[in-house]
Amino acid sequence: xLTNLKDQxxxxxxxxxxxxxxxxxxxxxxxxxxxxKDATGKTPVMRAVKAAEKKIWEEQDxxxxxxxxxxxxxxxxxxxxxxxxxxxxxxxxxxxxxxGTGAIRQGxxxxxxxAPGATVWLSAPTWPNHPSIVKxxxxxxxxxxxxxxxxxxxxxxxxxxxxQGAKAGDVVLLHGCCHNPTGANLTLAQWAEVxxxxxxxxxxxxxxxxxxxxxxxxxxxxxxxxxxxxEVPECIIAASCSKNFGIYRERTGxxxxxSQDDALQGRAQANLAFLNRQNYSFPPDHxxxxxxTILNDADLKADWMAELEEIRQGMLGLREALAAELKRxxxxxxxxxLAQHRGMFSRLGAxxxxxxKLRADHGIYMVGDSRLNIAGLxxxxxxxLAKAIIDCGI
Numbered sequence: 136x137l138t139n140l141k142d143q144x145x146x147x148x149x150x151x152x153x154x155x156x157x158x159x160x161x162x163x164x165x166x167x168x169x170x171x172k173d174a175t176g177k178t179p180v181m182r183a184v185k186a187a188e189k190k191i192w193e194e195q196d197x198x199x200x201x202x203x204x205x206x207x208x209x210x211x212x213x214x215x216x217x218x219x220x221x222x223x224x225x226x227x228x229x230x231x232x233x234x235g236t237g238a239i240r241q242g243x244x245x246x247x248x249x250a251p252g253a254t255v256w257l258s259a260p261t262w263p264n265h266p267s268i269v270k271x272x273x274x275x276x277x278x279x280x281x282x283x284x285x286x287x288x289x290x291x292x293x294x295x296x297x298x299q300g301a302k303a304g305d306v307v308l309l310h311g312c313c314h315n316p317t318g319a320n321l322t323l324a325q326w327a328e329v330x331x332x333x334x335x336x337x338x339x340x341x342x343x344x345x346x347x348x349x350x351x352x353x354x355x356x357x358x359x360x361x362x363x364x365x366e367v368p369e370c371i372i373a374a375s376c377s378k379n380f381g382i383y384r385e386r387t388g389x390x391x392x393x394s395q396d397d398a399l400q401g402r403a404q405a406n407l408a409f410l411n412r413q414n415y416s417f418p419p420d421h422x423x424x425x426x427x428t429i430l431n432d433a434d435l436k437a438d439w440m441a442e443l444e445e446i447r448q449g450m451l452g453l454r455e456a457l458a459a460e461l462k463r464x465x466x467x468x469x470x471x472x473l474a475q476h477r478g479m480f481s482r483l484g485a486x487x488x489x490x491x492k493l494r495a496d497h498g499i500y501m502v503g504d505s506r507l508n509i510a511g512l513x514x515x516x517x518x519x520l521a522k523a524i525i526d527c528g529i
Contacts, residue, residue: 147263148502155500163498164516166507169315169479171349171378171446174513181381183439187428195424200417203408205231205389209423212430213389216353217344217374221361227393228403230411231418234386235345235375240268241390241410242341242371246306247274248406254305255341256298260482260504262315262343265308277301282317287472287484289319295332303337309363311344311372312356313478316506320350320477326359330366340367345375348443349450350477353379369394376426378479379443385422450479453512460521470524479510485529497523505529 151167170178204210210229218227232238246253255269258281269276277300280293298307309329314320321329333340340363347356364370369392376387392403411418429435454474461470473481485493485505493499499520501507512520 151500151502154494158498158500160498162519164500164511164520166499166501166511166520168511169508170383171381171479171510172508174449176511176513178381178383181439181442183429183435183442184380184382184425186435186438187425187432190428190432191421191424201231201420201423203411203417204229204404205418206420206423206427208431209427210389212427213374213376214391216430217347217357217372217389217391218361218364218393219354219357221365222393225397226395226400227391228400228407229389229391230404230407231420231423232373232388232390232411233415233419234377235343235373235388236264236268237386237418238373238375238388238390239265239343241407241414242373242392243268243272243274244410244414245371245390245392245406246339246341247272248410250304250306250339252304253339254301256301256305256307256338258294258308258310258314260316261308261310265343277305279307281314282319282482287317287319287476287482289321289325291321291325291328295328298329298332298336298338301336301338304339305336306339306341306371307333308341308343311342311347311360313346313350313480315345315478316480316482316502316504318476318478318481318509319472321359323358323362326362330363333363333367339369339371341371341373343373345373346378346478347374348379349447349479352444352447353440364393368396376422380422380426380429380439382422382425385425386419387422387426450509453509453517454481456514457509457512457517457521460517461524464521464525473509479508480506481509482506483524483529485524485527489527489529492527493523496527499523 155165173179214227254275254277256277256279257265259278279297280290283290342360344360350356372391374389377383429439458470458474483505487503490503490505
């Protein structure tokens with residue numbers, strides 16, 4: 136049987152990580168992997184996470200299963216964090232998932248069950264796992280323009296024009312904040328226009344929010360998601376705790392299905408639990424328990440929010456410093472978008488050949504589409520990267 140298996144294409148980011156590890160140069164710079172790093176190049180354990188883990192260790196008296204939906208305290212805390220008061224809790228079905236990726240997968244599974252003929256519309260570009268999972272599930276897929284070719288800014292006219300071609304019942308996957316891989320976000324005024332189009336065309340939004348707190352702050356980053364959830368008849372939301380709690384390896388996510396019809400919440404909740412049962416039965420609990428412990432303890436929550444704000448401000452500072460150094464070296468404003476983008480990522484707009492030149496000549500690693508992880512920089516590497524960008528003709 137195994138002889139019938141086909142070789143799968145290598146994951147480009149994982150291959151990039153391997154190449155970086157094997158590079159013997161001491162001055163190499165890793166801007167490829169999508170993980171937050173501090174100025175020392177480490178992904179730290181947040182203070183509140185350590186305190187929560189200690190509290191759990193001291194108080195937890197069982198490792199028995201949680202429910203199919205996960206710990207209710209985690210579900211309630213995450214619904215409140217993402218949605219605030221935008222939607223009544225009774226209108227939200229929610230299940231814990233193994234990371235944001237698990238939430239995306241379960242959300243697509245739910246769509247396939249409910250509307251097998253629906254086309255899933257993805258931004259061009261988007262996170263590579265989005266189209267990969269859609270394709271694997273055999274679901275119809277289409278793209279809408281998102282980024283301008285000449286300047287790395289949102290191509291809003293192209294986006295709206297393309298979505299006019301979606302049919303009633305189709306699903307539009309949207310990035311709630313800190314768009315990956317571009318860092319270019321819609322304004323709230325543009326979100327309002329998107330919502331009007333969703334309503335007019337009878338389209339269902341599927342919002343992926345993986346970086347809440349990394350852009351403009353916890354509340355501002357959730358503003359668009361809350362607008363969507365409160366104004367459309369139905370929506371699906373996938374959220375991740377990997378980045379804003381720094382618990383990548385704990386695989387902690389949540390999937391929400393929201394309907395303005397109160398009577399549908401129970402049915403949606405039962406179907407989400409059914410999907411969990413089919414895929415992994417009970418979701419992992421440790422990361423979810425860390426998050427619930429933090430969000431339900433006033434002191435821990437305050438400390439977590441303070442450290443998260445330090446991280447956010449640090450990334451903004453790196454963006455501004457890189458844009459300023461590139462302006463100095465190029466004597467132009469063409470890299471100003473780096474300071475305007477939000478989150479961990481931006482795309483330089485470099486060609487694959489220029490990206491390869493950065494790697495070969497300067498030991499600077501980024502994804503082939505020129506996505507760079509801003510959090511992989513520090514005060515010492517910013518001038519090195521800026522000079523290399525100019526030297527490579529970008």
